[in-house]
Amino acid sequence: MLRLYPASFRKRYEGEAMLLIRDRFRDETGFVRRARLWWDLVVDALGGLPSAYRNSYGATEDLLSLGAASGPSFHVLVDEPLGQGSIFVAGMTSLMVLLLVAFELGRPIAYQSIYGANGQMSPVEAVVQRLNRGSAGDSGGSDFQQSSRAARAGGPGSQTPASGGSGSEAAMLMTSQSDKPAKMSFEVASIRVSKPGTFTPPNFALDGGDSYAPFADPGGQFLADFPLSVYIQFAYQLPASPERTEAMLARLPKWVTTDHFEIRAKADGHPTKDQMRLMLQSLLADRFGLVAHFETQETPVLALLLDKPGKTGPNLRSHAEGPPCNDHPDGPTPHSAMKADGVFPPDCGSFMLVPAANHEMMIGSRDATMKTIADTLPSVGRLGRPLVDETGLAGRFDFTMHWEREAASASQAWAEAPAELQGPTFQEALKDQLGLKLKATRAPVDFLVVDHVERPSEN
Structure with a gap:
């Protein structure tokens, strides 16, 4: 729009406008307030340029009066008319700006989804x-x-x-x-x-x-x-x-x-x-x-690790090495805890916790992943922290483990067991029977x- 006015006016107006923008931006903070400032400046430029030129800077001989002095009027310069090239460049620039704005508003943006992908x-x-x-x-x-x-x-x-x-x-x-x-x-x-x-x-x-x-x-x-x-x-x-x-x-x-x-x-x-x-x-x-939604918190946890790299304990083995699963349970009630052939638990896909001799508890599962095992053990071991699988073991496994019941009452499973306990503590059973150990650390946990x-x- 300044192109419609003499060079002397353009120079003075641009200088004052830049000073105004600098002063206003120094005082205004926040995206919304600065956006409002830009809007005010655009409106002021559209509505105030003719009046400012006519009332403050304009020379009568530079203008052709096209309206009453009391209202806003628009004047076309006689000595500096706009060329077709300038109009074309201005139009194309405006069109490109509009297209870019529309593209950015409609373009999908990458984000970390609520599902971790x-x-x-x-x-x-x-x-x-x-x-x-x-x-x-x-x-x-x-x-x-x-x-x-x-x-x-x-x-x-x-x-x-x-x-x-x-x-x-x-x-x-x-x-x-x-x-x-x-x-x-x-x-x-x-x-x-x-x-x-x-x-x-x-x-x-x-x-x-x-x-x-x-x-x-x-x-x-x-x-x-x-x-x-x-x-x-x-x-x-x-x-x-x-x-x-x-x-x-x-x-x-x-x-x-x-x-x-x-x-x-x-x-x-x-x-x-x-x-x-x-x-x-x-x-x-x-x-x-x-x-409901899930939130992730960096929290104290126990990492489930192999006690000896690459080696599991005697009671933890690959499911492929054990007896096959029974795909057809007999009825709506659970089977007995032990099959006649001594397989525990009798069916795959679930965890079973039963009392054992000498005040001990026994837990077992067949055809389970290490993540499922890590998710289940805190409910019986009273570990005091969530358990995170860091064994690196892939595939599916069968396992059984027994420990003395009173040992699970300790506030921390990795603490030393009281002297009066006769059977293995939860931590000892993990190490000796499954070849696993616990390590206190911190990790992100979903809640x-x-x-x-x-x-x-x-x-």
Whole structure:
């Protein structure tokens, strides 16, 4: 626009404008306030240039009066008319600026997705996601270092890495990169508050394993009678770690752990256990209004390591070296703890904890990953910290381990055992029987944070 005015006016106006911009930018801070400043300067230039030239700097002989002096008017210079080239350059420059702005606003940007993998999201979508997350019911602030792993439990896009087991379909609910991941739901479901003093046994174990064993295939039936906290742990395949469980429950109302709810649901066909988890996530979101996300905290942990590099203990072996799994359990009740052939546990895909002789406890599993083993051991060893697998062992394993029950009561499993203990401590059993050891360290750990939950809606 200055090109429409004489060179003497342009020079003086540009100098004063630059001084004004410098002074204003020195006083204004923040993106919004500086953006408003630019807007004011543009509006001032568009509306004030003709008036400033006419009233302050303009020479009468330089102008052709085209309007009343009382109102803003626009004057075309006689001695310095705009050439076609200048108009073309100005037009093309404006068009390029508009195209660049439109491209940047619409271009997907790389971000660390809530599922730990790189995703694609436009700035507008990112803002909408943040607003939607903030409008969800809030059960308290977070002290954790958020890793943007927010998700609506059971809703589209609400996927989470499952703890325990590899290739889990439950993990799909927090790892899918598709814009509209499939939502799995029960065909029919009913929820009612359990009567005091009554208990309905589940038709399969709500544990972290990926197999229904030692129960029979439920054929799409889901039957359980537990507090909501148990359903959340199963639906999101949370590690059996007291520390992670306590961190989640600390934010929740008391009824989540005290009130029992009987859930009866039916799905078509024969869904896997992981598919049952996905359907339960949807049910909890629909009926309990559950909204949850994962956060990562750098926290003290115990690293599970090989005591001797490349060598495991006598009670930890590759599953391929052990007896095959029984793919067809006999019925809806667990098998006996020990088969006639001495195999413990009798079925694959689950963990079994039983009392042994001399006040000892015995735990075992077959066809389990080391990550699943590391996720489960804190629940029986009372380690005081989450356990992280750093053995480097891939594949699937069978193991059994026994230790003296009182040893698990020590505040720290890596501390020396009291003199009165006769059997192996938990740490001694890990080393001598499994060839593993514990090392105190720090590592990032995922915690489930419940943002909102409410009592179930009517059936």
